[in-house]
Amino acid sequence: MNEIKIKDLILDNKVLVGPMAGVSDISFRSCVAPLKPGLIYSEMISSKGIVYDNQRTKDMCIIEDHEGPVALQLFGNTIEDMVEAAIYIDQNTKASVIDINMGCPVHKVVKGNGGASLMKDIQLAQDIVYNIVQNVSLPISVKIRTGWDQESINCVELAQAVESAGASLIAIHGRTRSQMYTGSVNLDLIKAVKEAVTIPVFGNGDIKTAEDAINMLEITGVDGVMVARQVMRDPWIVEKIKAAINHETYVDVTTEIKLEWLRNHFLTMCHYLGEDVAVKKMRGLAAQFASGLDGGKKLKAPLVRMQSLEEFDRIVTEYKLEKSEKL
Ligand SMILES: Cc1cc2nc3c(=O)[nH]c(=O)nc-3n(C[C@H](O)[C@H](O)[C@H](O)COP(=O)(O)O)c2cc1C
The missing domain is CATH 1.10.1200 (Non-ribosomal Peptide Synthetase Peptidyl Carrier Protein; Chain A)
Incomplete structure (x- = not known):
């Protein structure tokens, strides 16, 4: 059974393409769409940009029909901005999911208390999700890391908080914010998150081959995988993973x-x-x-x-x- 239900949306399969700022724009998503990931994420979109009616930001919310299911990802740090931006997406775009960025490590985003810094304030993170869920009809997903740093691993607590606030899906990159992209992905913590909540959990980080994806699924028990960087190098990784999950042989394209x-x-x-x-x-x-x-x-x-x-x-x-x- 490959289908995954998130609120009223059925994802056809367990392979998600993760958000990448500067990459996951409408053209990238349009070209990855024929490979049929279960869901593809947009690059992160500033909630403030939407609230301030910035045209460039609003253009980032445009989705074409041929794209298949798209999650538009919002970042921000206040309940008011995040709710207003989510309502805009809910009412004016073709998004299938609204994602909340709680994992972005880059200085520009965390210095404004957005992205991964929301992991340092679980109450605020929970309030943001709760208030969005109360005001929109689209399913809400949340993308997290394992914690801010090694001394403050709190992904399990955060996952439970956003689930109780009404989130429908969690994607977890198995590194702390401090790690950025260094060190290895912590599969034990991804497993702990999967076991702590009942909503679908997707494991993310360092999936470069179909075998890596199967490993992630088997070791952690997650409902599916999210792949980001490898899709830039080899978009067919989406098909390769789907084939491996279904025990089918995959012949690479020329x-x-x-x-x-x-x-x-x-x-x-x-x-x-x-x-x-x-x-x-x-x-x-x-x-x-x-x-x-x-x-x-x-x-x-x-x-x-x-x-x-x-x-x-x-x-x-x-x-x-x-x-x-x-x-
Ligand atoms: C160029 C680039 C841009 C990224 N932008 C975002 C982003 O906008 N939002 C987000 O949540 N994660 C972002 N990420 C993180 C990825 O979604 C993903 O969590 C991370 O790269 C680990 O997965 P991977 O090993 O499959 O790439 C970005 C990563 C890269 C390499």
Whole structure:
């Protein structure tokens, strides 16, 4: 049984694509959509930006029909802003879920007491979730870490607090805020959270292969997994994990198809952002993607310096030619 019910929403499968600021915009989500994750998260969206009627922030809330189920993720630190922003999303967007960011470690967000710093104030975190739940009809998910630092691990307590406030799903990245992305993911704590609540829990952190996902599921007993960085390098990880969960064999797509996907992502970005902005954004993304390709190192260096879509095509053609000569 792969379906997961969160409030009135049925997720088709147990593989979620996690939020990534600067990455999970409408073009990335549109291109990942055909791989059919159970749910894909937006990049974090400022509740204050919505409250102050900032057009750029509101544009981040736009979802197209072809995207499949999307969770729009909010960050903020006051009940008033978070509730007003959640009501805006509930009433004006095509979001399937509203997610509350309680895990973001970056200074810009935590210095304003948003993101992971909400883990330091469980009462405020609970009040934010409670008040949002009382005012919107969409299901609410919460994304947390294991705690602020090693001395203040409180994910179990926080998970119970947000569940009692009415949250419908928890995704937990198995690191503290202080760890950022260092050290290993603590599967014991993810397991403890899963055992402490009755709402679906998704385990997150360092899933790079289908085997990593199966490990996470088996060791922690979580209902599903959330993958973030690996989707940038290899979007087909979504299909690979789904196949492994269903005990199906997965045949990886060819490099040709992978590069077509990347080009389509680039074109989609040009459509939404214009070529100038898309090129700048694509440099970093293409480099990540190249690191997931066989012999991709060669591709990476020119891609981070490219100036246009035309140059992208030339670099990719040269790479393919060189690859075919080696066969
Ligand atoms: C570039 C980047 C941006 C991220 N932005 C967000 C964000 O906006 N909100 C959030 O909750 N987590 C964010 N994260 C954290 C990821 O969602 C995820 O929890 C983390 O990368 C661990 O999962 P992974 O090992 O599968 O990447 C970001 C991570 C990266 C690498």
